[in-house]
Amino acid sequence: AQKVTQAQTEISVVEKEDVTLDCVYETRDTTYYLFWYKQPPSGELVFLIRRNSFDEQNEISGRYSWNFQKSTSSFNFTITASQVVDSAVYFCALSEIISGGSYIPTFGRGTSLIVHP
Amino acid sequence: NAGVTQTPKFQVLKTGQSMTLQCAQDMNHEYMSWYRQDPGMGLRLIHYSVGAGITDQGEVPNGYNVSRSTTEDFPLRLLSAAPSQTSVYFCASSNVGGEAFFGQGTRLTVV
Numbered sequence: 001a002q003k004v005t006q007a008q009t010e011i012s013v014v015e016k017e018d019v020t021l022d023c024v025y026e027t028r029d030t031t032y033y034l035f036w037y038k039q040p041p042s043g044e045l046v047f048l049i050r051r052n053s054f055d056e057q058n059e060i061s062g063r064y065s066w067n068f069q070k071s072t073s074s075f076n077f078t079i080t081a082s083q084v085v086d087s088a089v090y091f092c093a094l095s096e097i098i099s100g101g102s103y104i105p106t107f108g109r110g111t112s113l114i115v116h117p
Numbered sequence: 118n119a120g121v122t123q124t125p126k127f128q129v130l131k132t133g134q135s136m137t138l139q140c141a142q143d144m145n146h147e148y149m150s151w152y153r154q155d156p157g158m159g160l161r162l163i164h165y166s167v168g169a170g171i172t173d174q175g176e177v178p179n180g181y182n183v184s185r186s187t188t189e190d191f192p193l194r195l196l197s198a199a200p201s202q203t204s205v206y207f208c209a210s211s212n213v214g215g216e217a218f219f220g221q222g223t224r225l226t227v228v
Contacts, residue, residue: 006159009157033214035216035217043205043221043222044219044221044222045207045217045219045222047216047217047218050214050215050216052214091159091160093160093217095211095214103148103211103213103214104148104150104162104165104175104211105150105209105211105217106162107152107159107160107161108159109157109158109159110159
C-alpha cells in the first residue's frame with residue numbers, strides 16, 4: 001500500500017491563480033517527518049519544508065503555505081498567486097521508522113504543476 | 118559546499134553490461150539511499166544504508182547491489198544492465214528526521 005498518496009497527477013492553472021497540492025500519508029508511528037520537494041524542469045530536487053509529527057502548526061513562507069492535519073493524515077501545500085516559475089513536479093515525502101530502525105524518506109508519485117502565463 | 122556528489126550525469130549501457138554509479142557526501146550524514154525515478158512513479162527506494170557497513174533493501178532492489186565501506190561513499194552497482202533499468206537515479210543523504218540532500222541525478226539508458 002502506498003504510504004504517501006498524491007492523488008493529483010497534473011494540475012494546470014493560469015498565472016496568479018491559487019493552487020493547492022494534496023498529500024495524504026499513512027503511518028502507524030507516532031514520530032514521523034513530512035517533507036515537500038520541488039523538481040523544476042532542470043531535474044534537481046529542491047527541499048521546501050520539513051514538519052515533524054508533533055508540530056501541527058501551519059507554516060507560511062512567502063507565497064507558499066502548508067497545512068498539516070494529523071486528524072486527516074494530510075499535509076497539503078498551497079501556492080498563492082502562482083507564477084510561471086512555479087511550474088515543476090512537487091513531491092510529498094514521509095520519513096518514518098522502517099525495518100532496522102531507520103528513517104528513510106518514502107515519496108509520493110508527485111504532482112506536475114503547470115502554470116500558464 | 119559539495120553536499121552530495123553523484124557521477125556520472127549521463128550513461129548509456131548495452132544490455133548485460135555492468136557499471137557503478139558513484140555517490141559521495143561530505144556532511145557526515147548517517148543515512149544514504151538510492152532512488153530511481155520513472156515517469157508517473159515518483160521516487161522509488163532501491164537500497165539504503167544507516168551507517169558504514171550496514172545496508173538494506175528498499176522497494177525495488179532487484180538487479181542492484183550496494184556497499185558502504187565509509188560514511189562518505191555509497192556506490193550503486195548494476196550487475197547486468199537490462200532495458201527495464203533505464204531511469205533517472207538519485208543518491209541522497211540525511212540524518213534522522215532531517216531533510217534528504219540529493220545528488221544531481223544520473224540519467225541511465227540501457228539499449
